[in-house]
Amino acid sequence: MVKELDEKAEALPDHVGWRLWQASRAWQAQFAAAMRATGHSWFSEARAGLLGHIPRGGTRQAALIERAATTKQAVQQLLDGLEAEGVLERLPDPRDGRGKLVRYTRKGLDALRDGDRIKLQIELGYIGRIGEQRFAALMDALRALDAARGDVPETAAAAQDETSESN
Amino acid sequence: MVKELDEKAEALPDHVGWRLWQASRAWQAQFAAAMRATGHSWFSEARAGLLGHIPRGGTRQAALIERAATTKQAVQQLLDGLEAEGVLERLPDPRDGRGKLVRYTRKGLDALRDGDRIKLQIELGYIGRIGEQRFAALMDALRALDAARGDVPETAAAAQDETSESN
DNA sequence: TGAATATCGTCAAGTATCTTGACTATATGG
DNA sequence: CCATATAGTCAAGATACTTGACGATATTCA
DSSP states (O other), X not given: OOOOOSSXXXXXXXXXXXXXXXXXXXXXXHHHXXXXXXXXXXXXXXXXXXXXXSOTTOEEHHHHHHHSSSOHHHHHHHHHHHHHTTSEEEEEOTTOTTOEEEEEOHHHHHHHHHHHHHHHHHHHHHHHHHHHHHHHHHXXXXXXXXXXXXXXXXXXXXXOOOOOOOO | OOOOOSSOOOXXXXXXXXXXXXXXXXXXXXXXXXXXXXXXXXXXXXXXXXXXXXXXXXXXXXXXXXXXXXXXXXXXXXXXXXXXXXSEEEEEOTTOTTOEEEEEOHHHXXXXXXXXXXXXXXXXXXXXXXXXXXXXXXXHHHHHHXXXXXXXXXOSSOOOOOOOOOO
16 A cells, blocks of 8 residues: 655546546446346446336337437347346337337346345445435435436537437 | 327436436536537547546556556556547656656647536536536535545445455 | 338447456566 | 566457448328
């Protein structure tokens, strides 16, 4: 643990984006580690991101693509992997000959259950670290931020023209 | 904009991890889009994550590896890319024949400057969306969370044995 | 009905990021 | 000098994501 301090440890960034990123990474690392330690070795952060968009009752693959903010190919490849792992299964959609329904297998539902438990444990740890009030304020701010998406007409430079609907 | 609601839009997750992840992704997408729109086409989120650990005065490559939470190979590959783009340059460390110093080029410093500007604009947008108070509470909670890293002896399942120092 | 068009999913190739393992060169401590 | 640790590199493979093209089914509308 010999740390040279000849270079006066210049400060790391301290703005919302950086803080959010660091906090998000920390949470995910902790969660993923716990999931793997619980036996779900197939678990990865990318897969978690997709699973978060799949309700327990299952969904249409096309609906998933809308929810997750990626391409249908990315979604499909993640689904391929999760299906190969036996976490999900795809069935033909009886109401649309083109579509597929995605739903959890028993294994997948077990993982969700364990995930919920781990999630609560991590939350408790957070509350222990910063107190209930701060934690509540954090959740409140994050929810408010999410709810206000799309409001406030982009302050110039943030040109995010999402127009094309191809691919 | 035809949205079918035959499947009663099951709720998305609503816990810290998910919220942090979503907020972080949104911030990064907005920032990266603005950076690219400003002419820094080499900008990517992975690279941003590394650059955040490089102070304006430059640093030793080895010090970078400690700061960023990845392997030296990952750091090196990112540095290779950034050096090839002309954003950074690597010089031999006069104080250690093995070491290299990493520092910004003119192009890199220009990008930092633009990044700071964009960052402030996004922050203003956030404050507009959720109000000064909530924003301050958000920053406060995130800072507190970061400061309390390592406290609270891991609630069991979160086994993160970081011991080996190889590779 | 039947042709034009859109939507859903797939296949395939390429890029970016990250991981693992092995290796060279320099430093440090006897 | 020798043993060991540290700094950086080279190379191969895995994972995630992007882009482009395609076949099958649905929908629209003349």
